[in-house]
Every structure is written in C-alpha cells, then in structure tokens.
Amino acid sequence: MVGGPHYEVFLGRNDARVSKASSLDGRLPKPSMSMSEIVEMFTSKGFSVEEMVALSGAHTIGFSHCSEISKEIYNNSKYPQYDTEFNPRFAQGLQRACADYKKNPTLSVFNDIMTPNKFDNVYFQNLPKGLGVLKSDRGLYSDPRTRAFVDEFAADQNKFFRVFAQAMQKLSLMGVQTGRKGEIRRRCDQIN
Structure with missing residues (x-):
C-alpha cells in the first residue's frame, strides 16, 4: 500500500493481557525531547545511533497533532516567530494549517509533506531543507551524532530500508512475554 x-x-508471540498507554511513559521518545535524551533512550536499550535514526524514518508516513508543535510555530517568549530550524515558508504554512488547533484538538499535519502516503527516504531529504515537523525530526539534522546518518539515508533509500528492517526486527525482540506472562490472542484486537 505505502511501500517500504x-x-x-x-510469529507466535504472547500479547499482554492489559494494554495501557500510560505503561509506555518513559519508554517511547516524546517529540519535545532533546536529541541527547532520545539517543540515550535508544542506546540504553542496545540500539545504535544509526538504528535510532532509521527508526525515526518511520515518520515518512503519518501525521502529528498541531498541539504537539504549537509552541514551536507560534509567537512565544522563546521564539520571536517560530523555531529558527524551520524553513520560514514551511513554518508559515504550518501556522496556517494549524490555526484552529485550540478549537479542534485533532487538527494535524503530515510528517512528510512531499510524499505523505509513501514509505520512502524523502523524509530524510526534507530534514536538511528545514522541513521537519517535530523538534525531534529537526534535531536529527542539527545534531552531529545523527546528521551523517540522515545524509546517508537521504542519498540511499536501499540502505535506509535495510537498516530500518534490521532495527524493526531488533525492536520486535524487546520485552517478549514468555511462559504464563501474556497470551496468544484468538483475535489480535481483543483479549481472550
């Protein structure tokens, strides 16, 4: 459907018997985190910086709620107009697209404005141009630990796909439920 x-x-993994978003607090990066915090989160789980950057490439599809970026695109004490890592025209476009976010909390923008419905490396090509929606996206290009990987993946989609696939498999091995912990569900969307 979207490629990639x-x-x-x-297969054959036990699923948890309880599913709560709050159980993921501190285990998933937040868009407002610094790149140092995100790198530490991933490396502490055994991922390389290259794998972390590749997994961030999942932002090539999907969207972000305007409420997540409002502080970075609207006038406040920290930024006179918007975060200076944004491309100015892009920031102005985000301001227009998100203008009613207070009235409509579900208002969102695509993470990859060029190919939002295609899993490709255009997300990485956007970052040097200041077209990263989230602070964490823009941080990938501004941080010297991650910038070279952004450049590599922007130039070589096959390499991005290869590293992403390996990192996804590695991610799938984390926290596997064994023994009496969890269950194999008859329907994946329902607890037995």
Whole structure:
C-alpha cells in the first residue's frame, strides 16, 4: 500500500493481557525531547545511533497533532516567530494549517509533506531543507551524532530500508512475554 522495506515478522508471540498507554511513559521518545535524551533512550536499550535514526524514518508516513508543535510555530517568549530550524515558508504554512488547533484538538499535519502516503527516504531529504515537523525530526539534522546518518539515508533509500528492517526486527525482540506472562490472542484486537 505505502511501500517500504520487507522484513520477517516473528510469529507466535504472547500479547499482554492489559494494554495501557500510560505503561509506555518513559519508554517511547516524546517529540519535545532533546536529541541527547532520545539517543540515550535508544542506546540504553542496545540500539545504535544509526538504528535510532532509521527508526525515526518511520515518520515518512503519518501525521502529528498541531498541539504537539504549537509552541514551536507560534509567537512565544522563546521564539520571536517560530523555531529558527524551520524553513520560514514551511513554518508559515504550518501556522496556517494549524490555526484552529485550540478549537479542534485533532487538527494535524503530515510528517512528510512531499510524499505523505509513501514509505520512502524523502523524509530524510526534507530534514536538511528545514522541513521537519517535530523538534525531534529537526534535531536529527542539527545534531552531529545523527546528521551523517540522515545524509546517508537521504542519498540511499536501499540502505535506509535495510537498516530500518534490521532495527524493526531488533525492536520486535524487546520485552517478549514468555511462559504464563501474556497470551496468544484468538483475535489480535481483543483479549481472550
């Protein structure tokens, strides 16, 4: 449907008996985190910086709620107009697109404005141009630890796909439920 890399998904895993978003606090990066915090979060789990950048490439599809970026695109004490890492025309476009975010909390923008419905490396090509929606996206290009990987993935989609697929498989091995922990669901969207 959207393209992207192929990788084997391991089967026969136990699912949790309880699913709460709050259980993920501190385990998933937030868009407002510094790049140092995000790098530390991933490396502490055994991921390389290259794998972390590749996994961030999942932002090539999907969207972000305007409320997540409002502080960076509207006038406030920290930024006179918008975060200076934004391309100025892009920031102005985000301001227009998100103008009613207080009235409509579900208002959102695509993470990749060029190819929002295609899993490709255009997300990485956008970052040097100041077209990263989230602070964490823009940080990938401004941080010297991650910038070279952004450049590599922007130039070589096959390499991005290869590293992304390997990192996704590695991610799928984290926290696997064994024994009596969890269950194999009859329907994946319902607890037995």
